Amino acid sequence: MELFELAKYPFMKEAKEWVKNEKVSVEEILFDELYERARERGVRRVREAIEDGIVGEIPLVDEADCIMEIFSYPVARMIVISIENEYLLRRYALAEAKKAYLHMKIEPFEFIKKLSEEFGIEINGNEIHFLDYLKYAPTWDFKWKLVNRDLKNGYVKIEKNEIARLIQEAIRKKIYDELIYAFAPPEVKKVFKNEIMSIRSKFSFKNKEIKTGEISHQYFPPCIKNLINSAKAGLNIPHVGRFTLVTFLNSIGMDTEEILKIFSSSPDFNSEKTRYQIEHITGKISATIYSTPKCDTIRTWGLCYPDEFCKKVSHPLYYYRRRKK
Amino acid sequence: MNFLRKKFSSYYFHPKIEFPERFDRREYAFIFFNEDKMHRHISFPSTISLETYLKMNAPAHAYYSSAYYRNPSAGTMKEKEWMGADLIFDLDADHLPDVENLSYEETLEKVKLELKKLVSFLTEDFGFSKKDLKIYFSGSRGYHCHVINKKVLSLDSQERREIVDYVTATGINLNGVMKERSIYKEKFRDKTFEIYPMEGGWRGRIAREIIKFFHEIKSMEREEALSKLMEIEGIGRRTAEEIYNALTDERIKRIEYGKIDQTTGFKRIAKPLIKKIAVSLHSETDEPVTTDVKRLIRLPGSLHGKTGLRVTKLEIDEIENFSPLRDAVVFGEKEIKIKLVKPINTKMMENEFNLEKGETKVPEYLAVFLIARKMATL
Numbered sequence: 001m002e003l004f005e006l007a008k009y010p011f012m013k014e015a016k017e018w019v020k021n022e023k024v025s026v027e028e029i030l031f032d033e034l035y036e037r038a039r040e041r042g043v044r045r046v047r048e049a050i051e052d053g054i055v056g057e058i059p060l061v062d063e064a065d066c067i068m069e070i071f072s073y074p075v076a077r078m079i080v081i082s083i084e085n086e087y088l089l090r091r092y093a094l095a096e097a098k099k100a101y102l103h104m105k106i107e108p109f110e111f112i113k114k115l116s117e118e119f120g121i122e123i124n125g126n127e128i129h130f131l132d133y134l135k136y137a138p139t140w141d142f143k144w145k146l147v148n149r150d151l152k153n154g155y156v157k158i159e160k161n162e163i164a165r166l167i168q169e170a171i172r173k174k175i176y177d178e179l180i181y182a183f184a185p186p187e188v189k190k191v192f193k194n195e196i197m198s199i200r201s202k203f204s205f206k207n208k209e210i211k212t213g214e215i216s217h218q219y220f221p222p223c224i225k226n227l228i229n230s231a232k233a234g235l236n237i238p239h240v241g242r243f244t245l246v247t248f249l250n251s252i253g254m255d256t257e258e259i260l261k262i263f264s265s266s267p268d269f270n271s272e273k274t275r276y277q278i279e280h281i282t283g284k285i286s287a288t289i290y291s292t293p294k295c296d297t298i299r300t301w302g303l304c305y306p307d308e309f310c311k312k313v314s315h316p317l318y319y320y321r322r323r324k325k
Numbered sequence: 326m327n328f329l330r331k332k333f334s335s336y337y338f339h340p341k342i343e344f345p346e347r348f349d350r351r352e353y354a355f356i357f358f359n360e361d362k363m364h365r366h367i368s369f370p371s372t373i374s375l376e377t378y379l380k381m382n383a384p385a386h387a388y389y390s391s392a393y394y395r396n397p398s399a400g401t402m403k404e405k406e407w408m409g410a411d412l413i414f415d416l417d418a419d420h421l422p423d424v425e426n427l428s429y430e431e432t433l434e435k436v437k438l439e440l441k442k443l444v445s446f447l448t449e450d451f452g453f454s455k456k457d458l459k460i461y462f463s464g465s466r467g468y469h470c471h472v473i474n475k476k477v478l479s480l481d482s483q484e485r486r487e488i489v490d491y492v493t494a495t496g497i498n499l500n501g502v503m504k505e506r507s508i509y510k511e512k513f514r515d516k517t518f519e520i521y522p523m524e525g526g527w528r529g530r531i532a533r534e535i536i537k538f539f540h541e542i543k544s545m546e547r548e549e550a551l552s553k554l555m556e557i558e559g560i561g562r563r564t565a566e567e568i569y570n571a572l573t574d575e576r577i578k579r580i581e582y583g584k585i586d587q588t589t590g591f592k593r594i595a596k597p598l599i600k601k602i603a604v605s606l607h608s609e610t611d612e613p614v615t616t617d618v619k620r621l622i623r624l625p626g627s628l629h630g631k632t633g634l635r636v637t638k639l640e641i642d643e644i645e646n647f648s649p650l651r652d653a654v655v656f657g658e659k660e661i662k663i664k665l666v667k668p669i670n671t672k673m674m675e676n677e678f679n680l681e682k683g684e685t686k687v688p689e690y691l692a693v694f695l696i697a698r699k700m701a702t703l
């Protein structure tokens with residue numbers, strides 16, 4: 001890869017190797033004047049990730065720009081780790097992945113293919129094996145559900161942009177997995193003290209804003225009660241069931257942690273993945289906040305178990321609100 | 326000693342058990358005769374120790390976990406430490422509609438149809454080789470299909486769910502399967518559907534089924550065709566006639582090319598066809614075995630306590646001819662006196678039995694089957 005490319009995808013193995021070969025010490029990156037620009041950009045990466053949900057672009061004109069851009073990535077990582085907040089860590093990982101997605105969308109196919117190899121995704125012409133597909137596809141979106149895809153002999157037909165979307169998820173996962181176990185040198189907290197403090201305080205303020213309110217379980221409609229019971233019993237809930245449950249609980253003011261608890265009985269419970277899905281559905285890390293489906297829809301999914309009161313409502317949220325009154 | 330237990334015990338002296346892969350990482354569970362309780366969280370270091378256990382206890386039901394664990398005999402999921410699980414499809418008559426009035430054989434034939442559909446999805450769409458699939462008669466009213474490809478072991482339950490949704494057509498988007506197009510003809514606008522028989526996935530499957538359906542309709546007598554069309558929900562006599570009258574040879578050609586000009590009632594045809602192609606894996610409300618990554622399944626080669634039949638492996642090419650009441654029978658011909666609770670008409674080991682209520686002598690294999698099914702006593 002060329003320097004310009006490494007600057008666009010600084011989390012790739014090759015970029016890391018390049019940094020290593022430059023033999024720059026952590027001290028230099030943190031204190032040397034030479035890297036002032038990388039530090040500034042590193043801070044911006046984190047800020048933009050947290051505030052806008054995506055890392056923004058800066059113009060890369062010459063090699064020097066690229067070098068600073070590449071170095072800004074390890075700087076950003078050190079800052080994020082030092083903030084010591086799980087939620088921000090996830091948000092950052094996603095924001096970097098989204099930035100990469102925008103680049104990938106305009107890359108030639110060959111390049112996308114090369115990128116995908118690093119994540120063990122095998123692209124065969126315009127096809128991908130369904131196991132790789134399932135690992136990274138956002139199947140909670142109907143368009144991405146396997147049943148709506150062209151699947152033949154184990155391979156799913158896929159367009160270039162869609163591969164980019166799968167790689168986005170692979171990148172997010174990779175960055176997150178790396179960060180979650182990483183440590184930053186203690187100096188980072190000193191160098192970026194103001195930044196870290198300001199993000200932390202801003203975030204804890206934001207956290208308080210999301211008030212849980214009074215939740216009255218006894219007034220949940222039967223469909224929701226049934227889903228909660230299945231989840232607590234460790235049974236698997238169909239995709240549409242999860243979707244219904246998460247959107248409902250979110251609408252009545254439950255936060256991610258509490259929703260997560262309900263799902264935690266599943267034997268293969270994957271906290272990170274589930275959390276990601278919850279946050280996606282509730283709009284915390286995506287552009288859309290999905291709304292709770294109507295009774296009609298829930299019924300076609302076979303999840304409706306109406307009781308007497310259901311006759312008066314057409315939406316599970318009305319059920320809850322009216323009974324709670 | 327209880328008759329069945331004695332018979333089971335004699336089988337377990339020379340059993341034909343097929344041991345699961347990763348044998349010692351599985352949890353085993355048993356139910357004994359005259360007990361309801363399940364003995365769980367048992368593991369065996371070697372296949373011999375399991376065989377000895379079966380010999381000593383002659384259980385009515387024997388199971389193993391589809392999952393494999395670091396500590397299979399631990400009491401809780403957490404301590405067990407899940408490592409992976411086979412991908413298993415459980416096809417059972419209990420999940421099928423309208424089987425209450427069918428005989429045992431007829432019921433199983435219905436399940437076989439589902440099994441064949443499933444195998445076609447798994448091989449043609451998912452690309453598993455026939456070697457990857459192991460099929461077992463469950464010993465009672467169904468079949469299990471195990472996918473033993475290494476790659477599926479680590480699938481989490483949501484990924485498994487996607488596979489189940491695929492074979493059951495859950496969440497299918499009709500508008501993606503058939504594209505509606507508007508054509509402008511002189512003054513008015515006409516609508517047409519495009520279908521894609523050459524494509525893979527559900528799009529192709531539905532398209533091919535639709536073409537087949539129209540061929541069938543075309544080949545039928547008028548009245549027969551109309552009533553077949555009117556079986557479809559939402560199609561009345563008028564629409565049926567419209568569809569039938571429009572089916573000229575030229576129309577059929579166009580349909581084969583994927584163009585369907587006539588839109589009336591058309592979408593309505595697709596729905597029941599989807600139902601026909603999809604596998605009935607579970608009723609609408611309960612959860613299929615497949616997505617559950619910690620299920621217990623019957624041990625291949627063990628006997629089913631409610632039929633005395635053996636959980637029997639069959640090759641894919643044998644599905645058609647497999648007959649449980651011949652191929653899953655392990656007991657012999659020796660005559661045994663039993664009392665029938667009600668009259669019986671059945672075929673077992675290629676012999677017809679038409680027996681009156683009351684005392685009678687039958688071969689041991691039938692005696693076991695009837696007593697296990699509580700249709701006779703000693």
Ligand code: SF4
Nearest residue numbers: 221223295304305310
């Ligand atoms: S009628 Fe509506 S609220 Fe009641 S159980 Fe069905 S889906 Fe839920």
